[in-house]
Amino acid sequence: MSLIRVQNFSISLDGFGTGAGQTKDLHFGHAGDRLHEWMFATRYWEAGGSGGVDDLFLRQFDAGVGAEIMGAGKFGHPGWHDDPDWKGAWGPNPPFHTPVFVLTHHPRPSIEMEGGTTYHFLNAEPAEAAKIARDAAGGLDVRLGGGPSMIRDFLAAGLVDHMHVSVVPILLGRGVRLWDGLEGLERDYRVETTSSPSGVTHLTFTRSAGA
Template identity: 70%
Template structure:
């Protein structure tokens, strides 16, 4: 059976994966771009945007694991758009006409709408479903490849709580946000079901990897 993976999920030292006050002009609220500066500076990210340069080393090595072997993605409504996007029939996500996913993407929302075919192989499907039911549909669409849980933190928490995640990579960024949406709430004792490793890099990022035991 295909694996369920999470990659490059950035959190602050106090555990927030997004800041407070998400809006159209501030996708991560008051956190701005601080959670993701390490990622956008990597060679992997810059090459994907057709830009030269970028850092190599461990940060880039972790960033590169984002794509290989992924056949479908699941994300929450808050990752797909800002508050109120459900009321805009023309909203098609933050990423323009050619999103970076190139696979079926399942958006979890209490207000489903018809699927949207985008350029580059991405198709958005909108589901009002439990994690188990959403994963069943995503696995079928992935056709044997792995399924990535793309975020945000509320969706990641729900899949972790349901015991559905095989591998997770969290990048802990040396900032304190104080408010927003936390990743770890309600997830006590993950160390009992996951082997956890930590790698720190010169950029100040601590990369935490969680690998499910007995899988």
């Protein structure tokens, strides 16, 4: 069976996966680009960038992935559902290139974008969304794209097989945290850490047998 996995999800030292005050122009709120600057410095992102540890992790983003599930907050700013012309925060050619299932209480018709991405809108619980995305992935893995609330819900439901979290050495102080309500999560996973010269610490969680 295909895996449900999180790949390259960045959080701050104090556990925030996005900042406060998200708007149409500030997709990650007051955090701006700070959670993702480590990505921009890699060779994967731009020719001439770093080819080290960060680059190796980033290259796993779409490896073996056949579908994505994302939360409403990743698709757009608060209130996007009131704009019938809104097609997401990721431009005309989004970086997903697969079916993407957006979890929202405001479903709308599917939107086909350039590059192979098609947005489908679901009002569904995690288990149902996972089944739908797995069916669409054609035997490949399903990536949980975020935001932190959505990933937390899938973790709480015991649906995540593998997770890669990048801990960025910044303090945000406010926003949406990833780990709240997940006390003892580590008991169900083999946890490994890899440090990078950039200051980022990469954590991988692989579900233990029988968990």
